[in-house]
Amino acid sequence: MAILSVNAGSSSLKFSIHPLRDGEVQASLLTGSIQGLEPGGTPDMGWTLNGRRGRRSLEASATSFAAALAGLRELLDSETGIPAIDAVSHRVVHGGRDFRDSVIVTDDILARLSRLDSLAPLHQPHNVAGIRAFREAFPTLPQIACFDTAFHADLPAVASRFALPRAMHDDGVRRYGFHGLSYQYIMGTLQRHSPRASGRVLMAHLGNGASLCAAVDGRSQATTMGFSALDGLMMGTRSGTLDAGVLLYLMEQGWDHDRLQSLLYRQSGLLGVSGISADMRRLRADAGAAAREAVELFTYRIVREAGAMAACIGGLDLIAFSGGIGEHDATLRADVCAALGWMGVRVDGARNAAATGGAVQRIDSDGSSIEVWVVPTDEGRVAAQAAAALIAAR
Known part of the structure; x- marks a missing residue:
C-alpha cells in the first residue's frame, strides 16, 4: 500500500x-x-x-x-x-x-x-x-x-470560547486553531527525541502562515490562531490579531467586505509593513528601515504570544521551531530565544547556526533550563497516516 x-x-x-x-x-x-x-x-x-x-x-x-x-x-x-x-x-x-x-x-x-x-x-x-x-x-x-483544525479539537473550553453571546458560540463561532497536521508531526517527532516532550511544549510553525501552539502531554492547550487562519501572529501577508475597532472604523469610511478581506489576508503582514515583500529572506537582505521594522515586528509578535502561551500552561520545558522561517532563519530563533531568556532559555550559537532545516536538531546550550529544537515538519506524512488508518478500518 x-x-x-x-x-x-x-x-x-x-x-x-x-x-x-x-x-x-x-x-x-x-x-x-x-x-x-x-x-x-x-x-x-x-x-x-x-x-x-x-x-x-x-x-x-x-x-x-x-x-x-x-x-x-x-x-x-x-x-x-x-x-x-x-x-x-x-x-x-x-x-x-x-x-x-x-x-x-x-x-x-x-x-x-x-x-x-x-x-x-x-x-x-x-x-x-x-x-x-x-x-x-x-x-x-x-x-x-x-x-488542520483536528489537532486542536479538544482545546479546553476556556481556550476555545470568545467573549461573545453564548448563542454565537453554540452556532460555531469559537476558536478552532490551525497548522494541526504540522503540530501533530512535530509533537510525534519530539516525543521520539526528548522525554521533555511529555511536559510543557511551545511549538512555533513559522512560515508565510504562522502560529504558536502550547501543548501539555502531547495535547493542544492553547494556540494563537482562532476562528479563522487570520488570527494571532503577524504573517507573510496576513495581519494577525487586530483590534476589531479598526475594522469598524474602515467600514465607516466605506470599506466593503471584499476590500477588507483583501487588506487582512493579502496586503498586510510582512508585505504590508515593509512595502517590499512577504519573503523573510528578501527582507533580511534589505538594509532599509522598512524591511528592518517588518522583521522586528514579526519577531516581537512571536515573543509576545510566546509569553502568553507559556502563561497558559504554567511555564515551558521545551520550545520547537518549524515551518519555512522557523527551520531556516537562525537569526530569528536566536532573537526570539534571547527575548525569552528571562525564562531560562539559552541558545548555543554554533548549534543554532548549523541547524538549517535538513534534520531534527537540538540548539539550546548546556546551561539552558528549556530545551530548544528545530524540527522540519512533514504534514504530508501525517495526512498519509490518517488515510492509511481509515482505509485499514474500512
Missing part, C-alpha cells in the same frame, strides 16, 4: 508518496510540486525521487488542475519503483465544528466543507477544488480529507 498526499493551493500543488510497512507510513519516496497553476500561468513540475531530481514544463490548460493532474499521472506511470496508490490524502485547512477527525470524502462532505470557504479564503476553496479534481482524475481511489 502507498498513499499519495497532496496539498492544493491557489497556484500550486504539492505532493508526496508514502509507502506503508507493517501498517506504518514511511518517509516519502517521491516529493514534488507543481507551480504556475494560477490563471494565465505556465505550469511547471519539479520532483525528487530517491534523491534524483527532475523537472518538466506542463501544457497549460483552461482548468489549472487539469494540467497538474495530467502531468502527475504521467510521472507516476513513467517512473519505475513507485508503488501502486491506494488512496489520496488531502490537507484541508478548516474542518469547522463538524469534522474533528479525517474522513473519506463524499459529495455531502464536499458541500459542507465549501461552506467554510469564508473562514479560510486563501486555502479552503483551493483545498476543496483539489479534492474535486482528484476525485475526477482518480475515480477508483478513496479521497481522504485531513484537517
Whole structure:
C-alpha cells in the first residue's frame, strides 16, 4: 500500500508518496510540486525521487488542475519503483465544528466543507477544488480529507470560547486553531527525541502562515490562531490579531467586505509593513528601515504570544521551531530565544547556526533550563497516516 498526499493551493500543488510497512507510513519516496497553476500561468513540475531530481514544463490548460493532474499521472506511470496508490490524502485547512477527525470524502462532505470557504479564503476553496479534481482524475481511489483544525479539537473550553453571546458560540463561532497536521508531526517527532516532550511544549510553525501552539502531554492547550487562519501572529501577508475597532472604523469610511478581506489576508503582514515583500529572506537582505521594522515586528509578535502561551500552561520545558522561517532563519530563533531568556532559555550559537532545516536538531546550550529544537515538519506524512488508518478500518 502507498498513499499519495497532496496539498492544493491557489497556484500550486504539492505532493508526496508514502509507502506503508507493517501498517506504518514511511518517509516519502517521491516529493514534488507543481507551480504556475494560477490563471494565465505556465505550469511547471519539479520532483525528487530517491534523491534524483527532475523537472518538466506542463501544457497549460483552461482548468489549472487539469494540467497538474495530467502531468502527475504521467510521472507516476513513467517512473519505475513507485508503488501502486491506494488512496489520496488531502490537507484541508478548516474542518469547522463538524469534522474533528479525517474522513473519506463524499459529495455531502464536499458541500459542507465549501461552506467554510469564508473562514479560510486563501486555502479552503483551493483545498476543496483539489479534492474535486482528484476525485475526477482518480475515480477508483478513496479521497481522504485531513484537517488542520483536528489537532486542536479538544482545546479546553476556556481556550476555545470568545467573549461573545453564548448563542454565537453554540452556532460555531469559537476558536478552532490551525497548522494541526504540522503540530501533530512535530509533537510525534519530539516525543521520539526528548522525554521533555511529555511536559510543557511551545511549538512555533513559522512560515508565510504562522502560529504558536502550547501543548501539555502531547495535547493542544492553547494556540494563537482562532476562528479563522487570520488570527494571532503577524504573517507573510496576513495581519494577525487586530483590534476589531479598526475594522469598524474602515467600514465607516466605506470599506466593503471584499476590500477588507483583501487588506487582512493579502496586503498586510510582512508585505504590508515593509512595502517590499512577504519573503523573510528578501527582507533580511534589505538594509532599509522598512524591511528592518517588518522583521522586528514579526519577531516581537512571536515573543509576545510566546509569553502568553507559556502563561497558559504554567511555564515551558521545551520550545520547537518549524515551518519555512522557523527551520531556516537562525537569526530569528536566536532573537526570539534571547527575548525569552528571562525564562531560562539559552541558545548555543554554533548549534543554532548549523541547524538549517535538513534534520531534527537540538540548539539550546548546556546551561539552558528549556530545551530548544528545530524540527522540519512533514504534514504530508501525517495526512498519509490518517488515510492509511481509515482505509485499514474500512
